[in-house]
Amino acid sequence: MKKYFVLSILFLLLYAPVFSQNKVDLIITNANIIDIHSGIITNNKAIIVNNGDIINVCSATEGKKYIANQTISAKGKFVMPALWDMHVHFGGGDSLIQENKDLMNLYIANGIMAVRDAAADISPSVLEWRQAVNEGKLLGPTIFTSGPKLEGYKSIWQGDIEVGTIEEVNKALDSLDKLKVDFVKITDNTIKPEIYLGSIKEARKRGYKTSAHIPSVFTIEQISEAGLSSIEHISYLLRAGLKNQKELTEQVANGSLSARELSLKALNEFDEATAEAAFKVLAKNKTAVTPTLSISYATAFLDVNDHQKDTFLKYIGPGLRKTYDWRVQRAAKDSKEAIEIRHRTIEKAASLLPLLQRSGVKILAGTDAGYLNSFDYPGLGLHQELELMVKNGLTPLQALQASIINGPEFLNKSAIYGSVTKGKKADILILNENPLLNISATQNISGLVAHGKYLDSQYLKSLLVEK
Template identity: 55%
Template sequence: MKKGILIFLSLLGGIAVSAQQPVDLVISPVKVIDIKTGKITPNQAIVVRHDMIVAVTTPQRAARYKAAHTVDGGNRYAMPGLWDNHMHFGGGDTLADENKNFLPLYLAHGITTIRDCAADISAEVLKWRDEVNNGTLQGPAIFTSGPKLEGYKSVWLGDIEIGTTAELHQALDSLQRMHVDFVKITDNTIKPALYLEAVKAARQRGMIISGHVPYALTLQQVTDAGLSSVEHLSYVWKAGVKDEAALSRRIANGEIKGRDINRYILTHFDTAAALKAYRHMAAKGTAVTPTLSLGQILAYFDQDNHAQDPYLVYIGKGLQKTYEMRVKRVMKDDSAAIAYRKEIYEKESAILPLLQKAGVKIMAGTDAGYLNSFDYPGIGLHRELALMVRFGLTPLQALQASVINSPAFLHKKDYGALAAGKKADILLLSANPLEDIHNTEKISAVVTKGRLLDRTALDQLLNKVKAANAQ
């Protein structure tokens, strides 16, 4: 009898010790959305220590933790923080502060991670990345390519220009010394053969490679070389013609150029050929970031020139000036050119379900930031997700593109779900985003680095940026 009492008291003691386990934050009750399956589990408590989730459990079991802060979740919907997997900082050192103001804009819109796909202020971006990681700067986690690789006399600022194998390896050495998170290669002036060599060399070094694709190369050539992701749908749309190799040869020989390339694709696109190319792409593990947003803005610029967008109060005047190049270009189009650019945009975007069907990993990214006209950091990702749904993905698939596929591309296993051992990047929504993708905008709170930012705090972030731009 005494032995039984001792065992009972020992168990009570164990419970008492467990009840004192210290944590930083408990949010309860919430409805937890599993973005992998679409399952919603009601009446849950999320337990956070530092920047990691300790447990997702019932409110009753959460009582074993001693929380520095306990927050009423109000039975809201909880999901992992969003990723914008393609954006750009840039515009030169004089615009560094305006670029830095992107960080609160992202957090205020539930975006807790961003992937910077190269520009011309890499030193600043790398510094911000490290400061966010060590907690001295508030903002989303940043993954960056540093300066991208290009050929000689590229139109882009801040590139590392290469023309030989020796220069290629010097460039990769430089990027590795910077500790970049991936390599970006674009197609303005780089020689196609050197492009393929660059992809293979970066892959041999264990680097992740994203890029634009020279039209003189086929999708199969770049995926076979080891390209990790294609940025923008136009480069995979081309792979849907019946004989992409023949088209690429004609482009390389200068027989087809400029807008005639899109006209050729438009008249020769074949669904069966596209599916075959995209299945090969999926088999090779090459992902795609469609970046539907900027194309939509420019294609339909005649209907909305965005000059009166309320969101412009959050964008610095210097960055707004970088929009002018693209705006001037589309303003030159006559009625026939306007109709044509809309047709191209709609046809390109319509391949999204084919890529999904083929098993290609689709990632959500906006192309927002410097240069890309009225494509806004923050709110832009919600527009991107809505466009993904408009063009054929389900709301769940669109969310997977942001929350699951984006970290998987960078081999980051501690993201993508609300579960023990995952990053405590949490988005609380007042409505179900699986029912309506626009509900991702109904943000009640964001958790980042173990700290909960409620609606008031998020609005303060927005107001701070607005005030800075008004000066």
């Protein structure tokens, strides 16, 4: 009897590690996995998830070697990496901190597991949320943030770091270093041209990607050659189609031409061949573009659409809804001519998408959703962005790549995001329809694996709370 007891103990000691290795948090069975790089769908796979990571993607037979705390069948469904929104804002002042924090649920409910926060005025809170999400203490998308952005003196935007000398730029960057920001954002309200270029140069010296609006005194090529990593808002690219772009930007610099006049010329005198040559410069320099079509369409057509009846509006806090008034009131003052120009501008700018794609420019899917940006809803806005991309000439696969592939690539995170494969983070979207056939299928969500934890559609719907 003693002999058998000893043998039993030896057996357990020898084989217990094997058993423990095969115990995992989650298995997704019968998965039809979409490779967002190629568009190829691989059927009937088992996805093995443990400690927030995908540890294996294998056949159904091999999947039986694992013992899971939870098993989910994805039979008849389509599985792909969760979505990324590459341009959002958390802001509106300290009184709106909780309303901004509540937006985290809207992103999760819509299958968005990473956001790039492009600066506002509540950076300390955003940095706290970033850490809490990373530590598993807060349910929300992974946050990549610029912290406060760089601007000139007396900017109209709240929360900026105002700079007027290169010394001040470097002091600003020192402060951003301490915050451990993920990239640097620069805008063009009052910043001096030479300080704008200096900010890009100094930020790049420190290894930061830079994201910016484009001052009217520079050509698109000049900004790209200066090292800018991403241009925010596609309407700036219209000036790339001006045959005499350099001469006209110089006129803006010396005051003989206004920025508004430059924009009108870019709209009316656009030449596709000239723009294509400029876009190839962007591609060469790896300067990405975030179109932000959703906010541009919402703002341009405020005269047509009555957003007060939008279903999603009820999920936005009253304080954030109030910040929408600024754009609404400003648009209401536009003349008939100004309204016609804003319609034409967004339609023409959006039509550049296929040309950008053909030229090799990386397109980033971002919404500009957040405070101030009227009826551009956090979460839902990204689905609308993808629809607008397809409406304006991209294929569904190209639109998905702008979010799922190009987002991580821009932030140097491709090693752990961008595919449902071994070694990647377990942020996984399960859809009831194939989004390669109909991009709107991204809204028909069966479930979401968020940082390794499975959330079914009912739970996701419960995150949509009326305010």
